Amino acid sequence: MPTMESESSIVSRAEELKSSANEAFKAHKYSQAIDLYSQAIELNDQNAVYWANRAFAHTKLEEYGSAIHDATKAVETDPKYSKGYYRRGAAYLAMGKFKEALKDFQQVKRICPNDPDAAKKLKECEKAVMKLKFEEAIAVPVAQRRSVADSIDYRSIEVEPQYSGASIEGDTVTLEFVKKMLEDFKNQKCLHKRYAFQIVLQTRELLRTLPSLVDINVPDGKNFTVCGDVHGQFYDLLNIFELNGLPSEDNPYLFNGDFVDRGSFSLEVILTLFAFKCMCPSAMYLARGNHESRSMNKIYGFEGEVRSKLSETFVELFAEVFCCLPLAHVINQKVFVVHGGLFSVDGVKLSDIRAIERFCEPPEEGLMCEVLWSDPQPNLGRGPSKRGVGLSFGPDITKRFLQDNNLDLLVRSHEVKDEGYEIDHDGKLITVFSAPNYCDQMGNKGALIRFEAPELKPNIVTFSAVSHPDVKPMAYANNFLRMFS
Known part of the structure; x- marks a missing residue:
């Protein structure tokens, strides 16, 4: 069994790796950031921040499937961690899955009711879903479309x-x-x-x-x-x-x-x-x-x-x-x-x-x-x-x-x-x-x-x-x- 001391040194090592990953991310070295966040997660997979940060790096590389996986891990680890829902919502959005994104931004608003940024993004997402529903309602079936x-x-x-x-x-x-x-x-x-x-x-x-x-x-x-x-x-x-x-x-x-x-x-x-x-x-x-x-x-x-x-x-x-x-x-x-x-x-x-x-x-x-x-x-x-x-x-x-x-x-x-x-x-x-x-x-x-x-x-x-x-x-x-x- 790991001693208290070795546990605390593992946690601090994971934090060091996260800091290095954050620096790589700021330098636009997203693949390197993902590697470092992964090492931090291997040491401590119960930290929702690591998962959400890695999700953000995946988003930057257009790896939206991986971003959704990591953001889901973040909210499973800590259901009250708003950034997990936020990152997943952003990845769904990038894939054009507005309805799934809307659910996540609604959750962000519930957790952070006074955050103006969350409110703004939720409003935009609601507008996008409304527009999508309207377009679906008036769309002409493919078989009936005439060539422009x-x-x-x-x-x-x-x-x-x-x-x-x-x-x-x-x-x-x-x-x-x-x-x-x-x-x-x-x-x-x-x-x-x-x-x-x-x-x-x-x-x-x-x-x-x-x-x-x-x-x-x-x-x-x-x-x-x-x-x-x-x-x-x-x-x-x-x-x-x-x-x-x-x-x-x-x-x-x-x-x-x-x-x-x-x-x-x-x-x-x-x-x-x-x-x-x-x-x-x-x-x-x-x-x-x-x-x-x-x-x-x-x-x-x-x-x-x-x-x-x-x-x-x-x-x-x-x-x-x-x-x-x-x-x-x-x-x-x-x-x-x-x-x-x-x-x-x-x-x-x-x-x-x-x-x-x-x-x-x-x-x-x-x-x-x-x-x-x-x-x-x-x-x-x-x-x-x-x-x-x-x-x-x-x-x-x-x-x-x-x-x-x-x-x-x-x-x-x-x-x-x-x-x-x-x-x-x-x-x-x-x-x-x-x-x-x-x-x-x-x-x-x-x-x-x-x-x-x-x-x-x-x-x-x-x-x-x-x-x-x-x-x-x-x-x-x-x-x-x-x-x-």
Whole structure:
């Protein structure tokens, strides 16, 4: 049995670890903070503060499933600890689970009836739930929805004589137009609605014809570049093109999902990628990420940004076009590229992915959900997702999938990495993330991968963030979520 003295030294050691974890958290070193809080919890798992603090660190890494688990532990340990409910409510909120969040903020208010901050957040949460109920009540069933794209005639939209921005002559998007548009965006000028409609509608036509899994052929001696999440960081996107050249027939790119949300220049990013797709379809390949969805865009800023810079019609149009994005790509029958990861069942073949009916909002389970949401784990087998959606898959799962489909490498994105990339699963899996200093606070580098045929050996290039105009990330996000940013 431990003596009183050894018990007190364990408690004080746990407190030291918590203090170190708090320092790491303040320095935005969230993974390090999680490790230190975990060590404190191992020594003393009856301290609700440790659980709630670790939950907060998980939230910062977008690991909302783990955050909910830890916050639940905090309130089980001490049912009167308001921060436990607060952290869990914030994590539910980030997942768009407003009704569950509301229950937790009601509990915070009960425990702290005189806390003005708790009252304010509860009121905002109540408003969000009311809005959700209203939207559900007036929603048209999916089967009866008419395509907004079919109702738009961009040619009938007048361009005012005083408009001096980038213009498309006729039906063809040219390099000259794209360069002028990029220059205008750089100077925070808007593109005329007529041309924005034209780009988005032409992109929709191109994407609709593609299968859910696209085969890419790179001729011998030619390069192909894969980029990860950009998340509305337009000025970092320009930097990628500065470092690696503009997209062209000879310099093709694949952007692997999560083009929008969080960063406050998401509209500029998506119009740029779509314009290159229109200019030369084989210069720009685009995959769907988990943020190319209505539910994410509603919370994380893209919907608000589009409404602010363009119109409600564009909100609907982008939601429609995002449902046309392919889910995966295979380069030269060797490299499998997908936004999230692998599957909860063995034996999935490329033909199964090609057969996915993708023209819908992402479901909460099944192959399409897993492609967009899953993450690798170091342990063998499969585990629950730290995000609360999808799953975690180990090196054996990666190896088996690659063997079953006669592939060499899995490339995915979806997770911020300090160096902009990470190689896992015995070198068979690479995560690439292309939004440096993510959300203006993570301090990470960005990365891209250049493959040269026929070897397709990954050549990873890293880069740092560049400055951008003083518009903060999440500037257009759901008002309630911004209160937690």
